[in-house]
Amino acid sequence: MTAVANSLHAAPRAFELRLLSVIARKVIREASRDRWFWLYCAGFTALAGAITITAVPDHNLIGSGGFGRTAASLVALVQLVVPLMALTLGARYLAGERDSGTLVFLLCHPVSRTEVLLGTYVGLAGSMFAAVATGFGAAGLFSALRSAPTDPVLLVRLAALSWLLSLAMLGLGLLISSTVRSASTALGTALFVWLAVVFLGDLGIMGTVVATRLPVGALFATVMVNPVEAFRLASVVALDGSLDALGPAGTYAVDRFGDGIADIALGVMATWTIAAVGAAVLAFRRGDQT
Amino acid sequence: MIRVDGLTKAYRSKVVVDDLSFSVEGGEAVALWGPNGAGKTTVIRCLLGLVRYEGLIEVGGMDVGTHSKLTRGLIGYVPQELGFYADLTVAETLALSSELRGLARSRIGEVIEAVSLGAEAGKRVGELSGGMRQRLGMAVALLPDPPVLLLDEPTSSLDVTARRRMVSLLDSLRGPERVLVITSHRVEEVGMLVDRVLALDAGRLVHECPPGELTGRLNLESWLHVVLPSSQTAGALAHLTAAGFNAQENGHGVLVGVSPEDKVSALGCLREGNFEIMDFEVWR
Numbered sequence: 001m002t003a004v005a006n007s008l009h010a011a012p013r014a015f016e017l018r019l020l021s022v023i024a025r026k027v028i029r030e031a032s033r034d035r036w037f038w039l040y041c042a043g044f045t046a047l048a049g050a051i052t053i054t055a056v057p058d059h060n061l062i063g064s065g066g067f068g069r070t071a072a073s074l075v076a077l078v079q080l081v082v083p084l085m086a087l088t089l090g091a092r093y094l095a096g097e098r099d100s101g102t103l104v105f106l107l108c109h110p111v112s113r114t115e116v117l118l119g120t121y122v123g124l125a126g127s128m129f130a131a132v133a134t135g136f137g138a139a140g141l142f143s144a145l146r147s148a149p150t151d152p153v154l155l156v157r158l159a160a161l162s163w164l165l166s167l168a169m170l171g172l173g174l175l176i177s178s179t180v181r182s183a184s185t186a187l188g189t190a191l192f193v194w195l196a197v198v199f200l201g202d203l204g205i206m207g208t209v210v211a212t213r214l215p216v217g218a219l220f221a222t223v224m225v226n227p228v229e230a231f232r233l234a235s236v237v238a239l240d241g242s243l244d245a246l247g248p249a250g251t252y253a254v255d256r257f258g259d260g261i262a263d264i265a266l267g268v269m270a271t272w273t274i275a276a277v278g279a280a281v282l283a284f285r286r287g288d289q290t
Numbered sequence: 291m292i293r294v295d296g297l298t299k300a301y302r303s304k305v306v307v308d309d310l311s312f313s314v315e316g317g318e319a320v321a322l323w324g325p326n327g328a329g330k331t332t333v334i335r336c337l338l339g340l341v342r343y344e345g346l347i348e349v350g351g352m353d354v355g356t357h358s359k360l361t362r363g364l365i366g367y368v369p370q371e372l373g374f375y376a377d378l379t380v381a382e383t384l385a386l387s388s389e390l391r392g393l394a395r396s397r398i399g400e401v402i403e404a405v406s407l408g409a410e411a412g413k414r415v416g417e418l419s420g421g422m423r424q425r426l427g428m429a430v431a432l433l434p435d436p437p438v439l440l441l442d443e444p445t446s447s448l449d450v451t452a453r454r455r456m457v458s459l460l461d462s463l464r465g466p467e468r469v470l471v472i473t474s475h476r477v478e479e480v481g482m483l484v485d486r487v488l489a490l491d492a493g494r495l496v497h498e499c500p501p502g503e504l505t506g507r508l509n510l511e512s513w514l515h516v517v518l519p520s521s522q523t524a525g526a527l528a529h530l531t532a533a534g535f536n537a538q539e540n541g542h543g544v545l546v547g548v549s550p551e552d553k554v555s556a557l558g559c560l561r562e563g564n565f566e567i568m569d570f571e572v573w574r
Contacts, residue, residue: 019390026386101374102375103373104373105373107340108365108367108369
């Protein structure tokens with residue numbers, strides 16, 4: 001048998017889940033050694049713990065539209081920290097691999113760019129799951145230690161929604177990483193996107209409403225385009241809170257969509273995830289950058 | 291084994307490989323030779339299917355443009371700038387590579403021994419010297435025992451001892467079914483390792499010849515810097531010029547233009563004239 005025939009004996013298929021798993025495990029191992037990842041995790045866990053400790057004594061009070069202060073504060077924390085973690089983690093990853101030359105190491109093997117990108121995405125999603133679970137685990141632990149435990153089902157729901165938000169943001173991060181040339185540019189772009197979805201989205205919408213007297217339906221649609229706002233809405237619904245807390249858009253949502261609003265919010269986050277990952281795959285496959 | 295037909299690659303509007311055609315048969319060792327910017331590394335990246343290109347490339351009879359994953363299974367590649375995960379050990383790096391190729395781990399020990407990295411198997415890649423990293427690059431490339439080896443400037447970052455060891459290793463890898471494609475800008479190295487040279491300039495194939503003919507075809511010249519006592523410099527310059535050498539004064543000695551295969555004749559000329567040669571080095 002010739003060398004070529006030997007080498008082709010186990011010819012690879014176009015897409016192999018085995019390779020996706022190998023790359024995902026490698027990414028999780030890398031993330032577990034990344035100081036930025038641990039810094040974010042520690043910050044998120046510390047803040048979640050602190051919120052729980054300070055909010056638990058009042059958790060039986062009604063506030064923030066009908067759900068506990070702990071949960072409301074955790075939603076606010078997640079809105080800020082999780083998008084920042086996921087966007088920067090995703091944006092730095094492939095661009096960092098490109099900067100260090102390890103992307104060439106991966107791509108000179110019989111793996112496709114799609115397998116590399118999706119394996120990276122799955123690995124980073126696993127890392128984000130660990131980070132979110134750790135943060136909410138700390139919140140639950142502190143809550144239990146204070147003899148006034150927050151409903152564990154509520155925490156699990158909130159953690160699951162936080163992870164869904166992180167999946168959408170990771171997709172955007174990888175899209176950035178697939179299209180820029182260096183890790184520093186990717187990081188800068190990710191921070192700009194974070195500002196846009198977390199702060200400029202809110203301020204922009206408020207300004208637009210004032211300036212254009214936007215109809216409430218259009219206002220709701222504008223709010224829901226933002227995955228962070230969709231997360232907030234889904235969280236309020238999942239925690240059995242009142243959407244009135246979200247102002248006229250929340251009231252409109254209840255009137256217009258009733259119980260289906262949570263599905264819409266989840267659909268928005270899922271659409272962002274699929275669209276961002278799909279666009280990242282296309283950009284990475286098309287790119288010449290190694 | 292490798293067929294390239296009308297390969298053209300441009301980055302934005304800059305053409306870096308221009309209508310390149312060549313083929314390499316099984317058992318052949320070929321050098322892509324050329325100055326920096328000649329397009330050698332780009333050709334290698336096209337052969338690997340890492341970048342998009344125009345034209346046709348076949349490896350093992352398969353089109354790289356449509357089957358790059360499959361053709362990469364036939365290729366072992368040592369890049370010029372080795373990018374490894376610094377936190378992984380040598381053995382972990384090879385384990386990752388074998389997982390990516392779907393190979394049995396039993397092969398790892400063999401390649402570690404083949405490149406003499408046995409003592410460093412447990413060392414982190416970030417702790418390795420340049421020469422050791424180069425050998426690790428070779429180990430990764432040899433892991434699948436590939437029929438095609440692409441080596442991009444395999445000795446460029448090595449000191450003299452490591453370079454000699456690498457040349458010896460590369461020589462031992464030649465076989466009746468294996469193709470070696472080496473990029474280099476060192477004429478002497480090319481002469482030791484390959485059967486045929488493809489000389490590139492600005493992305494175009496300018497010469498295709500046996501390595502021994504390369505210097506003549508390209509009118510290449512090296513410079514021999516000979517250090518002499520300052521009192522003898524003027525006399526040596528006159529002596530060399532009279533003997534037909536292109537010589538000029540330089541610092542503590544003379545610079546003599548020589549062909550890469552005949553550097554010793556200038557030294558012989560100076561010895562015949564009883565000049566005291568204190569030191570010498572070759573500049574290119």
